[in-house]
Amino acid sequence: MVKTVAIIGAGISGLGAIKACLEEGLEPTCFERSDDIGGLWRFTDEVEDGRASIYKSLVTNVSKEIMCQSDFPMPEDFPNFLPNHKYFEYIRLYAENFNLVKYIKLKTSVCQVEKHTDFPVNGQWLVTTESNGVKKTDIFDAVMVCTGQHAKPALYLENLPGINTFRGRILHCREYKRPIGFDGKQVLIIGMGNTGVDIATELCTKASQVYLSCKTGVWVFGRLGKGGLPFDLGFLRRSLNWINNIMPPTVSRWMLKKDMNDHFNHDLYNIQPEGTVWREPLVNEELPSRILSGSIMIKPQVKKFTETSVHFEDGSVVENLDIVILATGYEYSFPFLDESIIKKDENKGSFYKKIIPLGIEKPTLAFIAFILPIGPTMVVAELQSRWATRLFKGLHKLPDPEGMRIEMLRDEERRKKWFATSENNFRRTNYISYLDDLASDIGVSLNIWKLFLTDPVLAWKVVFGPCNSYQLRLTGPGKWDGAREAIMTQWDRIAKPLSTRVVKKKTKANLLSYIPWILCVGILLFAVCLKG
Ligand SMILES: Cc1cc2nc3c(=O)[nH]c(=O)nc-3n(C[C@H](O)[C@H](O)[C@H](O)COP(=O)(O)OP(=O)(O)OC[C@H]3O[C@@H](n4cnc5c(N)ncnc54)[C@H](O)[C@@H]3O)c2cc1C
Ligand SMILES: *[C@@H]1O[C@H](CO)[C@@H](O)[C@H](O)[C@H]1NC(C)=O
Numbered sequence: 001m002v003k004t005v006a007i008i009g010a011g012i013s014g015l016g017a018i019k020a021c022l023e024e025g026l027e028p029t030c031f032e033r034s035d036d037i038g039g040l041w042r043f044t045d046e047v048e049d050g051r052a053s054i055y056k057s058l059v060t061n062v063s064k065e066i067m068c069q070s071d072f073p074m075p076e077d078f079p080n081f082l083p084n085h086k087y088f089e090y091i092r093l094y095a096e097n098f099n100l101v102k103y104i105k106l107k108t109s110v111c112q113v114e115k116h117t118d119f120p121v122n123g124q125w126l127v128t129t130e131s132n133g134v135k136k137t138d139i140f141d142a143v144m145v146c147t148g149q150h151a152k153p154a155l156y157l158e159n160l161p162g163i164n165t166f167r168g169r170i171l172h173c174r175e176y177k178r179p180i181g182f183d184g185k186q187v188l189i190i191g192m193g194n195t196g197v198d199i200a201t202e203l204c205t206k207a208s209q210v211y212l213s214c215k216t217g218v219w220v221f222g223r224l225g226k227g228g229l230p231f232d233l234g235f236l237r238r239s240l241n242w243i244n245n246i247m248p249p250t251v252s253r254w255m256l257k258k259d260m261n262d263h264f265n266h267d268l269y270n271i272q273p274e275g276t277v278w279r280e281p282l283v284n285e286e287l288p289s290r291i292l293s294g295s296i297m298i299k300p301q302v303k304k305f306t307e308t309s310v311h312f313e314d315g316s317v318v319e320n321l322d323i324v325i326l327a328t329g330y331e332y333s334f335p336f337l338d339e340s341i342i343k344k345d346e347n348k349g350s351f352y353k354k355i356i357p358l359g360i361e362k363p364t365l366a367f368i369a370f371i372l373p374i375g376p377t378m379v380v381a382e383l384q385s386r387w388a389t390r391l392f393k394g395l396h397k398l399p400d401p402e403g404m405r406i407e408m409l410r411d412e413e414r415r416k417k418w419f420a421t422s423e424n425n426f427r428r429t430n431y432i433s434y435l436d437d438l439a440s441d442i443g444v445s446l447n448i449w450k451l452f453l454t455d456p457v458l459a460w461k462v463v464f465g466p467c468n469s470y471q472l473r474l475t476g477p478g479k480w481d482g483a484r485e486a487i488m489t490q491w492d493r494i495a496k497p498l499s500t501r502v503v504k505k506k507t508k509a510n511l512l513s514y515i516p517w518i519l520c521v522g523i524l525l526f527a528v529c530l531k532g
Contacts, residue, residue, distance in 0.1 A: 002364060002392040003027055006127045006140040007103075008110045008336070011039020011052075012091055013369040013381040014146035016069065018100045020385035023478050024393055029140070031129055033109035037095055039148055041088045045177055050109070052150035052330075053174045057202055058084040061194060061223070061283035063230035065490050067376035069094055070383075070469035071480040076496040080230045081223050107131055110336050113143055113365075123362030142364040142392045144385065145334065149370055152333035155326055160190070162305035166324065173199060173327040182206045185322040188310055190302065192218055192271070194282055196327030201286040204295035211310075211318060213299045217271040219260045222285030229494070231283070233466040236375055238448075241432040241467070249417050264288045271298055281374060332370065341365070352404050353438065354429070355384050356391070363391055363398055375431030379469040386478055387438045395477075396441050432467055444476035461487050 003026060007017045010032035021028035033050055036042055040052035047053045060067065060082045064074040072094050078086060095101050108131040116124035116139065128137045153172040157163055163170065173195045179202050187207045189200050192214035204210040225231030244252045257272075266272035269291055290296040299318075303311045309319045334342055342350065342357050354371045356363045366388035369381035390396055399407060415428065439445035451459035462471055470487050473480035 002123070002141040004029065004140045005142045005144060005389070005392070006031065006110070006113075006125065006138075007144045007146055008113075009033075009039060009146035009148060010037040010104050010106075011146060011148055012041065012069075012094075012378045013148070013385070014039070014104075014144075015091065015095055015100050016378070016382040017144045017146050017368055017385040017388075018103050019098050020382070020389045022098075022100075023386070024389040026142075026389060026392065028103050029138075030104040031108045031110050031127075032104055032106050035107050037101070037104060037106075038088050038091050040150060041084055041091060043084050043088070047175055050147075050151055052148050053177075054084055055173075055176050055195075055199065055202075056084075056178045058198065059223075060084075060087055062376040063223075063232050063494075065468050065494055066230075066232050066236055066466060067378055068469060070379065070472045071482065072097060073470075073486050073493060076493040079497045080494060105129075105131070111135070112137075113336050114338065115341075120361040123364035125364065142366070144366045144368055144388060145337075145370075146368045146381075147334070149332060150330045152331050153326070154329050154331040156328050160302055160305060163324070165307050166305040166310075166321075167307045168321055169323045171323070171325055173325060176325060179203055179206050182323065184208050186318065186320055187211070187323045187325065188213060188299075188302075188318065188321055189325045189327055191327035191329065192282070193327060193329060194284070196325070197282055197284045197287050199325060199327060200296050201284060201290055204290050210296045211299050212296055213302055213312065214271065215301050217266065217273045218282040219256070219266065219273060220264070220271070220282045220284060220287055221260075222263070223283060224285055232375070233494070236431065236467045237465065238432060238463045238467050241430070245433065269298065342367075352398060352408070353384075353387070353441075354427070354434075355388055356398065358404070366391075370427065371429055371434075372427040373429045373431040373434060375467075376469075379472075380429075380431070380434065382469070383435055383438050383472055386444075387442050390442050390477070396443075435472065439472060439476075442477065444472055444474075444478060446471065446474060455484075458484055458487065461490075466490065 005021050005026050005028045007014050007021070007028050007030040010030050014030050014032070015037065018028045018030050034048055040054060043054055043056060043058075063080045064078055064082060065080070068074045068090070074090055075093070078090065082090070108129050110127060111130050112126075112128040114126045114128075116122060116126055118124065123141065125140050125143045126137050127140050127143065128135060153174050155172065173191075176199055182203050183206050185207050186209050187203055188211045189196050190213045192212060196212065200210050200212050221231050223231060225234045260266060269288065287296065291298060299316070300313045303313050305311075308321060309317055310321050310324075311317050341360070350358050351367060351370070352358055355366050355368070357365060357367070366384070368384050368388065369377055371377065371380055373380050391398070398404065414430070414433070436445055446462065448459060448463060451462065465487070468487065468490060470480075470483045473483040
C-alpha cells in the first residue's frame with residue numbers, strides 16, 4: 001500500500017504533484033535543491049547548477065486561460081501572455097492557496113534514488129538527500145521525478161567543427177540573461193527554437209548584425225491570433241483536433257501549410273519545415289519583420305569555424321564574428337538515478353504513457369513533465385500527477401507487457417502521423433489526444449454526447465471553444481465545483497486585462513430607430529409600384 005511519496009523538485013510540476021498526492025490521501029514530501037519554489041520560472045541573474053535558467057524578457061508562449069492549473073484560474077487582471085515574473089507570482093498564489101508549501105524542504109537536493117532491497121515485493125525506494133552538507137536516507141513508497149527537462153545543456157559541439165579555435169565569446173542560451181554587452185557586435189545564434197529566436201529578436205536592435213543558423217525550418221506562430229486574440233485560443237480546440245485526427249495526414253498538412261503561409265510565406269523566407277506537419281512550433285511575432293528589415297539573417301547549418309569567422313554549408317562566410325550563442329536545447333539528466341532504471345541519455349520511448357519507466361517491477365516511480373506537447377506543459381504535468389498517484393494507489397492498472405507494447409506501437413504510429421519525422425522527437429505529443437488518453441484511464445474524461453443532452457451550452461463551449469484545463473475537473477475523481485463556472489466566464493478573464501481604458505460602446509440601435517428608414521423605403525417602393 002503506497003502512503004509516502006517523495007517528490008523531487010518544486011517547480012510547477014512538483015507543486016501539482018504535491019496537490020495530486022493530497023487529493024488521493026497520500027503523504028508527500030517534496031525536495032527542492034534551490035532556496036525557493038518556482039523552478040524555471042523564478043528568474044535570477046545568476047545561473048544555478050541543476051536548475052533551469054531563463055532570460056529576463058521571457059514571456060509565456062501559451063495564454064493564461066489555456067495554461068493555468070485546472071482548478072485555479074489566473075487572476076482576471078493578469079495579461080493573457082505572462083512575463084515570467086507574473087507566472088512566478090501565479091505559482092506562488094497557487095502554492096499558498098492550496099497550502100502546499102509546508103510539504104516542501106528547500107535547499108535539499110536529492111542525490112540518490114535507489115531501489116529498496118525488497119523492491120520487487122514492496123516497490124519502495126531509498127531516497128538520499130543532502131542539506132547543508134548533511135546526508136540523509138529515507139524510505140518512500142513511491143517517487144515522483146519533477147526535475148524539469150531544461151537544466152542540462154545539449155551542446156552538439158561535434159556539429160561545429162573548429163569551434164575550439166574560435167576566439168570570440170561562446171555561450172549557451174542558458175547563460176543568456178539580458179541584452180547587455182552585445183552593442184555593435186556580430187552575433188551568430190545556432191538553433192531556431194523558441195529560445196534562439198527570442199534572443200535573436202531581442203539582440204537584433206543592439207548588435208550590428210544577428211545571424212540565425214538553422215538545420216530545419218519551423219512554422220512561425222505569433223502570440224497575436226485572429227482578431228487580436230491569443231493564437232492558442234484558436235487552434236487548441238477539440239473540434240479542430242477531431243477534424244485533424246480523422247483527416248488524411250496529407251490534407252491536414254496542406255491545411256496547416258496554407259494557414260501558416262497566409263500569415264507570411266515561409267517558402268519565400270526559406271524557413272519552411274521540410275515535409276513535416278509539426279516540428280517544434282515557434283511562437284514569435286517579431287521574427288518575420290526582423291528578417292524583412294534585415295537585422296536578422298537566416299543562415300544554413302555551420303560547416304566550420306575559424307579563429308574569427310564562420311563558414312556555412314552553402315559556402316557563405318561571415319568574417320569578424322564576435323559572439324556565438326548556442327541555442328541548441330537541453331538533454332535529460334537524472335544524476336540521482338542508476339542507469340539500470342533509466343539510461344542516461346534516454347530520449348527514446350522508454351516510458352509507458354511517457355510517465356512510467358518500462359520494465360520496472362513495480363510502478364512506483366513516475367516521471368512528470370518529460371514531454372513536449374503542442375500546448376502547455378503544466379496542464380499535462382498536472383494530469384500526469386493525478387494519473388500517477390491513482391496508479392500508485394492501485395485505482396487503475398498498467399496493462400501487461402504485451403498490451404503495453406501494442407499500445408506504444410499505436411502511439412508511435414499516431415506520433416508519426418502528426419509529426420511526420422524523424423530523429424529524437426519521441427517527446428512531441430498531440431496535446432488534446434494525450435490529455436484525453438490519461439483522462440479516460442482515471443475516469444475524468446467527458447462523455448460529450450451526454451453533455452450535449454444535459455448541458456448543451458457547456459458542451460458547446462467544451463467542443464468548439466478553447467480547450468482549457470478546467471475541462472479536466474468537470475467530472476470524476478478530483479472534480480472541482482468551480483470548473484463549469486470557470487469555463488462559462490473564460491472570455492471575461494481574457495478581455496479584462498485589455499480593458500484598462502474603457503471606451504463606452506455605442507448602445508445597440510433598437511428596432512424603433514429603424515422605423516423612419518423602413519417608412520422611407522416603403523414609400524419609395526409604393527411610389528415605384530404606382531408608376532409601374
Ligand atoms: C525558456 C523556456 C520557456 C518555456 N516556456 C514555456 C511556456 O511558455 N509554456 C509552457 O507550457 N512551457 C514552457 N516551457 C517548458 C517548461 O518545461 C514548463 O513551463 C515548466 O516550467 C516545467 O516545470 P517543471 O516543474 O517540470 O520544471 P522546472 O520548472 O525546471 O523545475 C524543476 C525543479 O527541480 C529542482 N531540482 C532539480 N534537480 C533536483 C534534485 N536533484 N533535487 C532537488 N531538486 C531538484 C530544480 O531546482 C527546479 O526547481 C519553457 C521552457 C523554457 C526552457
Ligand atoms: C513554448 O516554449 C517551450 C520552450 O521553448 C517549447 O518547448 C514549447 O513547445 C513552446 N510551446 C508552444 C505551444 O509553442
